[in-house]
Amino acid sequence: MEREGEEPSPSQWLSADRPIRSRSEDELGRRGFSEALADAIRGWSGQESLVIALYGPWGNGKSSVKNMAVEALDQSSPRIRCVEFNPWQMAIRPSLSEAFFDELGIALGKGDLGSEKQRKRTLNTFKRWALRLRGPHDLAKATRNVVGALLILVGLAAFGSAWLHSKTFAFTFGILALVIALLAFTTGLVEATIKLLAAGIDVGQKSINEIKEKLAQDLKRLKTPIVVVLDDLDRLTPQETLEVFQLIKSNADFPNTVYLTICERSIVESNISSVLKVSGSEYLEKIVQVAFDVPLIDIERVRRILFDRLNQLLVGEAVSKHFNTTRWANIFWSGVHAYFSTLRDVNRFVSTLAFQFSSFFVDGAFEVNPIDLIALEVLRLNEPVVYRALQSSKEVLTSHKSNGRDTEEAKQSLNSIVEAGSNNHQNEITEILKHLFPATERAFGGPSYSAEFGARWYRELRVCSPKLFDRYFRLAVNAEELPQATVQKLLAARGDRSELTSILGSLATRGLLVLALEELAICEDELGAEQVEAYLAGIFDTGDKIPETRPAGFEIPIQWRIGFLVQHALEKIEKADARAAALVNAIDVTSGLTMAIEVADILTAKSAEEGSEPFLSGADASDVQAAALRKMEAAASSGALARSPRVASLLHIWHRWGEPGKAAAFAEGMSNTPEGILALLKSLELRSTVRQVGDRAATERYYFQRTDFEPLISLDKLNEKVNALPAETLDEQGNRLVRNFHKMLERRDAGQPDSGPFAFD
Known part of the structure; x- marks a missing residue:
């Protein structure tokens, strides 16, 4: 069991998918069956061998039952000797018969056969019997090898003759090749012949039946039977399967020997049928005297084991905080449960799931929803084609488009994904997809979900969130994403201005400040009214650190996005005057400038809009403006205003708020230095992107509009100062600013508009 909050170690969960070795490991309640099987074997005392078959499908625990039965036999008194022979695990499969007799001979050598002299005599008899049975087979095999090799060499000799165009050399080459072949390939033939002759010497004195009868008499002296266990017979080739059962048949009438064969019956029967x-x-029925089927697995036990192991993975707040019991029950019983019918299914699944869990722990936080990760891992292991199709279907799985054409196209795509799965599990796959990706339900005839659900699903770290979808398939947090540990620290710091400013500042240096603001917006419902003032001050402190970019197309400017964030935060405060006080205090204390003033401008403008309930009363809006003006004048005196990349925007606000003279005077003062002129021009420059037909990338174009200059400074006076700028002090950007400023004046003098095709450089 994991300690609270501790990340799981993948190694402790990895499973070799091997059967249990002891009855103490039994989790499926099969100990009683295995002990009953051991008792039946222990009580066997027939005059002939007993062949028992234990049948069951792959993964159903046959080998585990066998191991428990063998353990019970080993612990019996007197101890019964078991010989485990697994032909599938043999390194050299062609030597099945040899290995079989070797293992049986070893068991006989350890059996209770009386005196040492008697044991040796019995073993010699067994060896003669084994040689007699193996000899023709080994000889035939060796002969086939030699004939095959000779034919190959003759072919090579003929090819060499045709290639070399020399009969003498070809003859010499052929003879040499044949000699080498004989030396290399007749060793097996000679050995097999010697073994067969050695066996024949004894047969000349005793018939094969006499040897068999003598061996049977010796085996009757065994006080306990020898049990030969043959496992994994259903993994052999058809020819190997037949060979093993022929060996059993040849040795099936010796007393005190029991053969326990473990296999899936249908596979073995099919293999035998394909060869014979x-x-x-019918063939098996003639060999096997007693057949058992592995007891059916209690599916409830399997599920309890699965749940117990999942509970161990879910320990700790980091994982369990996003585990919804109701949602888990819905997704499990509607689809996931169908993939767990054996303990092997559970072990294989939990092994890989633990590794996936460990991949998503970052600084003690869990980066995904555990239910979604579990369901996706079920599909990855059991429906790999479906899983791969999901990876490339982000749009159809997460989109909220709802018109008829989009729905029909989504339905076709989703049906193709489902049809790629197992035929007997397509209903389950459909249900899993509907639970994982609610937006797909409309394509399956279910309800539609509006885009507003997206924020909730993102907060729950669901795979159906477009922002998180790729994370599940990358098995890692992207460098351009915020880890949950950082998000949690950010949310916890909302009531502490100093801590919030520190975290936001750190993220700003990594270029992640905008992402942080998005996280704050998504989780705004959790903000407390008592946190608002510190929260706003922290945002204003770091808002100016956002890189200066101009939005393209329909992108919302950053100051508007922060304005929405601030407004929603202030709405947590019920009383209007308290809202204004919190905003005023935040503006007064913040070390920031631009964002505080621009947001104040946005919110006070909203309060003045006609036809809607004002966000701030007239008096409250005036108090906010006054606080912003105090901040502006202080920044003008300290030089911070002139250094702001958005100085022109701030001067326009100053102008609109009833102090145009001060704004103009400040702009005039900036134009008295080359640095001030270029800074003022840069803050007034506009940017547009244009994409021509056939272009793969948009082209940036820069321009000015004279209406942006006129409230602040005389264009003619500014032109004189721009013309006086030393050419050697202008870099590429400076030259562009001057060039576009002159183009604006040219358009003015030609009576052309500021915008349109004439405006661009």
Whole structure:
């Protein structure tokens, strides 16, 4: 069990997917069956061998039941010796018969056969029996190898003759090749022949039946049977399967020997049928005397085990905070449950899931929704084609478009994804997709969800959020995303101006300040009224650090986005005068300038709009403007105003708020230095992007509008000062500013408008 808040270690969950070795590990309640099987074997005392089959499909725990039965036999008194022979795990599969007899001989050597002399005599008899059975098979195999090699070499010799155009050399080459082949390939033939002859010497004295009878008499002296366990027979090739069962058949009438075969019956029967062209079922019935099926798995036990292991992964606030029990029940019973029918399913799944969990822990925070991660991992392991299709279907899975054409196209795409899954699980796949991606429900005939749900799903770290979708498939947090640990610190600092300013400042240096503001906007519902003043001051402190960019197309300017953020925060305060007081105090204390004044301008303008309830009363709006003007004048005196990249915007606000003389005087003062002129021009410059037909990238164009200059400074006077700028002091940007300023004046003198095709450089 994990300690509270501790990240899971993937290594402790990794499973080799091997059967259990001991009855103490039994989790499926099969210990009783395995012990009953061991008791049946222990009590066998027939005059012939007993062949028992334990049947069951792959993954159903056959090997685990076998291991528990073998453990019970090993612990019996007197101890029963078990020989485990797994032909599938053999490194050299062609030597199945040899390995089989070797293992059986080892078991006999350790059995209770009486005196040492008697044991040796029995083993010699067994060896002669084994040689007699193996000899023809080994000889035939060795002969086939030699003939095959000779044919290959003859072909090579013929090819060499045609290539070399020399009969003498070709003959010599062929003879040499044959000699080498004989030396290399007849070793097996010679050994097999010697073994067969050695067996024949004994047969000359005793018939094969006499040897078998002698061996049977010796085996009757065993006090406990020898149990030969043959596992994984359903993993062999058809020919290998037949060979193993022929070995069992050849040795199936010796006393005190029990063969326990473990396999999936249908596979073995099919293998035998494919080789012998007879009924595999009838063939098995002639060999197997007693057959058992592995007890059905109690599916409720499997689910309890799954839930117990998932609960261990869910320990800790970092993961459990986004675990909704109702939602988990809905997604599990509607689809996920169908993929867990065996303990192997559970072990394989939890092993990889633990690794996925560890990948999403960053600084103690969990970066995704655990329910979504579990469901996606179920699809990844069991429906890999569906999972890969999901990766490339972000738009259709997360889009909220609702017109008829979009819905029909989405339905076709989703049906193709579902149809890529297992035929017997397509209903479950559909249900899982609907729970993971609610926006898809309308395509399946369900309800539609508005875009407003997007913020909620993002807060819950759901995969259906477009912002988080890629994270689930990358298995990591992108460098351009905020880790949840950072988000949690940010949200916790909203009532502490100093801490909030510090965090926002750190994010600003990494270019992540805009992302941080988006996180604050998404979680605005959780902001408390008592936090608002400190919250606003912290935003104003760092708002000026946002890089100066001009929005393109329909993008909302950053000052408006922060304005919305501030307005929604102030709405947490019920009384209007308290709202104004919080905003005034934040403006007074902030170390920022531009964002505080521009947001004050936006909110006071909203209060003056006709036809709507004012956000601030007239008196409150005046108090806010007064605070902003105090901030402006202080910045003008300290030089901070002239250094602001948005000095022109601030001067326009100063002008609109009833002090045009002060604004104009400040602009005039800036124009008295080359640095001031260029700073003023830069703050008044406008940018547009244009994309020509066939262009892959947009072109940036810069221009001025004279209406932006006229409230602040005389264009003719400014022109004189611009013309006086030393050419050697102008860099590329400076030259562009001067050039576009002159183009604006040319348009004015020619009677052309400020905007349109004439405006651009």
